[in-house]
Amino acid sequence: MLLRNAHPAIHPENQELVRAIRQQIQSEQHVLEDRQRFYTDMSCPVCLQQATFPIETNCGHLFCGSCIIAYWRCGPWGGAIHCPICRQTVTLFLPLFNEEQEDAVQVLQAVNDYNRRFSGQPRSIMERIMDLPTLLRHAFREMFSVGGLFWMFRIRIFLCLMGALLYLASPLDFLPEALFGILGFLDDFFVVFLLLIYISIMYREVVTQRLNR
Template sequence: MTYFPRRSSIIEGVGDEVVYAFGAFLGIFIPLTIFVVTNRNSRITQNQRIHPESAENVRSTREEVQRTHPNRRQASMQNTGEITCPICLGNAEYGIETNCGHTFCGTCITTYWQHGTWLGAVRCPVCRQQVTLLLINFTEAENDVDSPDRQHIIERINDYNRRFSGEPRPLIDYLRDLPTLLRHAFTEFFTVGGLIWMFRLRIIVCFFAAFMYFISPLDIIPEAVFGVLGFMDDLFILLLLAIYISIIYRQYVQNRPTNAPQN
């Protein structure tokens, strides 16, 4: 009788399929995390030009902002390295980021909404995507000062989010929103006073469930049969996880009280 030596596993006591699944999980999750975190830095350097279809509304908003805020600082011709608001052309004060990833002054974007003749959620002045969520993007100095302007902007932003963040959207909009929403959710998750523990727990449970699927020997598309194509179901599960986390964060922002800590 011929005996074949037993092949040793990569890690003693742990099946190779578990090791491969864990490696696939890290190989997918880590690049996604790096992309989400670094997306902001690459986006800031991009020129936020007003879309031609928004030009008239933006011009009207500029006049309204100048009329109601005559002392508002205007942009200089020098590049200060800060984010420029496409509406007033000045450095963004009390910055507000849309779900599509464009940043405006809090006063400018709320004036753009309230001064215009909109039947529902506005469209982004830059890319014309429907703005269903406005995200606080204040600087540390602006967060430390409890001014009436800051409180007024937060109230208007919360009012907008409660009205329009729950509107139905096509799947492509969920995918477009992922970089911005995941970045904000990631930042608040590790910030003291950010996401409350209930929402943090939901996110942790989602990651744990996805991880258990990755290390499970049961696959929708088994790698042992389909090879590299067998990881397609893992990618699909990770995409669903990202979309669900963005939905959780959207619900949190929608219901955030006015006096809650802002990030």
């Protein structure tokens, strides 16, 4: 786990909106003291406090659930937000907490609403590549954890991995290494790349369906 000694820099285009959100959050007096704390070595770049009800975006940045939802609702309504840190379009919220308190239920309802609106938006190949590290990390972590992904999804990932391994081990490649040398590995790389993209797409659907249930 990376340790952050400084707060992530807010993108200049978002500084005014983030400043307004900070003032709004600081003025609220109904925040509970016994809220769950996660990622104690990390802080929310909006409220500058330890992340509570943490949510990770598809671009891999962590925020308090209430902060990123307030950022969404205070911004231009009707479209997906851009990450306050990297300006990448946020199409998926990944909650990192359990539904245990009333505040958590409200945050999860807002997360469900956001994901239902924007998780199915068309995405370019470059955006899918940028989402790969975060989505694959969550997918494989849940795959090998108790009570994580349901078994049908795990079986699909296993079958995809087996198919890719069989292709990599097979001498019948589109570009045989014996004839094309190092260029012969391009088709192997392409197969693995497509596999990772497919797994990330499946996991995105699983997250959205899980919250809807």
